[in-house]
Amino acid sequence: MNHLIVFILLFGIWKIITWSNDPGNYITGILVSLFIIIVYGREFPYHPEHTLQPRRYLAFIKFLFVFLYQMIKANFVMAYRILSPGPPIKPGVVKIPLYLKSPLGRIILANSITLAPGTFTMDITEDSLYVHWIYVVTTDPVKAEEMICGKVQKILKEVFE
Amino acid sequence: MILVFAFLSLCVAMCVYRIFRGPRAADRMVGIDILGIIMIIFCVLLSLSTGSEWYMSIAIAWSIIGFVSTLTLAKFLEGRNLDD
Amino acid sequence: MIDIIFYIFMSIGLCFVFLGCLGLLRMPDVYCRLQASTKCVTLGTGSVLLATLIKTGFSAIGMKALVCLVFLFLNSPTAAHALAKAADISGIKVWEKPGDEKIYPAKPRPTVDIDKE
Numbered sequence: 358m359n360h361l362i363v364f365i366l367l368f369g370i371w372k373i374i375t376w377s378n379d380p381g382n383y384i385t386g387i388l389v390s391l392f393i394i395i396v397y398g399r400e401f402p403y404h405p406e407h408t409l410q411p412r413r414y415l416a417f418i419k420f421l422f423v424f425l426y427q428m429i430k431a432n433f434v435m436a437y438r439i440l441s442p443g444p445p446i447k448p449g450v451v452k453i454p455l456y457l458k459s460p461l462g463r464i465i466l467a468n469s470i471t472l473a474p475g476t477f478t479m480d481i482t483e484d485s486l487y488v489h490w491i492y493v494v495t496t497d498p499v500k501a502e503e504m505i506c507g508k509v510q511k512i513l514k515e516v517f518e
Numbered sequence: 519m520i521l522v523f524a525f526l527s528l529c530v531a532m533c534v535y536r537i538f539r540g541p542r543a544a545d546r547m548v549g550i551d552i553l554g555i556i557m558i559i560f561c562v563l564l565s566l567s568t569g570s571e572w573y574m575s576i577a578i579a580w581s582i583i584g585f586v587s588t589l590t591l592a593k594f595l596e597g598r599n600l601d602d
Numbered sequence: 603m604i605d606i607i608f609y610i611f612m613s614i615g616l617c618f619v620f621l622g623c624l625g626l627l628r629m630p631d632v633y634c635r636l637q638a639s640t641k642c643v644t645l646g647t648g649s650v651l652l653a654t655l656i657k658t659g660f661s662a663i664g665m666k667a668l669v670c671l672v673f674l675f676l677n678s679p680t681a682a683h684a685l686a687k688a689a690d691i692s693g694i695k696v697w698e699k700p701g702d703e704k705i706y707p708a709k710p711r712p713t714v715d716i717d718k719e
Contacts, residue, residue: 373669374578376662432618432645435638439625448634448696464680471679472644477637478679479686489633489686489696525616532623536635544632544689551681552626552639558670559619559650565663566654574666581670585677592681592688 360398362408364390407517416515423509424469431474438491449493450479453502455486457510462517469509476505519567526563529556547591554584608657615649618642632689633696640682647674 371386407413438444457463467478470488480487485498488505495501502510530553537549558577565573625638651671658664 370669373665374575376665428641428645431641435625435641436618436621439621439628439638439642444628444630444634446629446634448631450696467683468676468679471682472641475637477633477640477686478683479633479690489637491634491637522616525620529619529623532627536626542632542694544685544692544694545635547685548632548635548639549626551685552623552643555643555647555674555678556619556623558674559615559647562650562654562667562670566657571662571666574663574670578666578670578673581673581677585681588681589684592684595685595688596691 360394363398364394367393413516416512420509420512420516423507423512424472427469427473427509431472434474446491447493448489448491449496450487450489451493451496451498451501453486453488453498453505455481455484455510457514457517459517462513466506466510466513470505473505473509519563522563523560526556526559543595547588547595550591551584551588554580554588557584604656608653611649611653611656615646615653618646618649622646631696632694633686636682636686640678644674644678 367390368386371390375382375386438446455463455466457466463481467481467486470476470478470486475491477489477491478486479489488501490501490505494504533549533553533556537546537553540546540549558581561573561577561580565571565577619642622639622642625642626635629635629638648671651667651674654667655664655671658667
């Protein structure tokens, strides 16, 4: 089950990248995917039963919309900061709590904080996240988590746990 | 099309200025990282103007290689070995 | 119609790439430069790739643009995170506006100075 999902993923990427209907193309794709699974198959810490639950996909689509809105907003805020004279910035590092446990969820949370308005992940430890903020408003961890993450961490907890 | 290429060359000139003038090594690395992403745009524009799909393959390979090279430069800057 | 959408996305993307490179020149410190350039250049390149996908549809070029878009959105923030961590370990301080109070208590780790070792 676990290996089957990874195989479908790898073969799909292969078909999209090459994009042709040759029979030799199919055989090469299957061989390459099998080779990768034999070599690296044990290194995917993955919950196969999670892929069959539709509520996780719904939550992920919700996350995508929140992420897209935040990213477009971030770019306009950053354009304002770049273009105004004597950049209006007050940078600093704040620490916010982190209660996600799954590794994939942590990666996606860190990447979405990097693309969110004015914030930037610098370091990640077991239970906290160090964020470089370009205009520091508060240094209290809980309030900063409220202002930086918003709903993102809750939605990701719904998706991956 | 020529106008677009001239516009992107202006961006490349700014990155190169930062690479030459950066006060520390980290600034130069930021410039190199951004330069790698701008090369992807060049590949996409070449692919659109010539209609050849091989330029898109170059763009995908360039994005992966740029990522790995940035990671290697970051490890070098940390002063660690490349083994771990 | 498709052509108009293509030109709109393309010009938005190129404008954001230009802004990102301008931020690379104007910001005062490594972390702010990383912020400005990573955000703006990632969205700009993503917009150019999306314009390519809209223009060419389900062909080889369009599908490769889609794969490149996914790779870019996964790789670019991770690379920036690695650079920021490396800059922090190598001992670069966060820039402060002259005259401001120090309000930055959180320190990721005792910074190691490479020159001393």
